[in-house]
């Protein structure tokens with residue numbers, strides 16, 4: 487059985503991940519690919535509970551280390567119970583955020599040590615890395631506006647603008663470090679242009 491492909495979608499707040507996630511999923515299904523769509527933090531019962539804890543803005547303040555470890559705890563469950571079984575059954579996995587988000591939010595946003603993140607990545611994932619990462623990038627103000635329009639802000643969305651600037655810069659740094667894997671797409675252009683770019687990036691994987 488050929489192993490499935492692992493695709494992740496990344497980007498700051500309000501860059502249009504949700505719309506594009508369902509576009510990508512339909513595109514793959516239309517090409518006869520058996521794909522499961524999932525998200526991080528989350529994707530299993532326990533990981534979704536951890537997500538609730540992480541996003542709840544009424545919590546006691548969460549230490550940076552606790553936040554980082556909770557992200558990887560959720561990820562460990564998700565990999566073991568959803569991602570790995572699907573890939574080994576030949577299914578494709580399309581995931582809304584993965585470890586690049588940890589480099590961006592905990593590494594960039596929270597200024598946590600990159601070596602610590604790398605160490606946890608190796609510990610929890612072994613050799614598992616996405617085959618393709620689609621990174622939607624837009625100026626921070628554009629995304630924040632969109633997120634605010636959606637109403638109630640979660641614990642991350644309530645951060646200040648310089649936090650999101652650091653997140654964006656850290657994402658761009660990841661894209662520079664891994665140009666083969668991470669494809670950067672400007673998200674502040676008409677949706678049809680964004681989606682044509684997505685197709686360009688997906689096509690080589692399908693062949």
Ligand code: TMP
Pocket residue numbers: 525526527557582583584585587588589591592642643
């Ligand atoms: P979202 O999936 O609705 O965008 O919300 C998830 C939030 O969690 C988002 O603000 C980014 C944050 N996050 C991290 O800080 N680190 C991570 O590793 C992941 C996967 C998400």
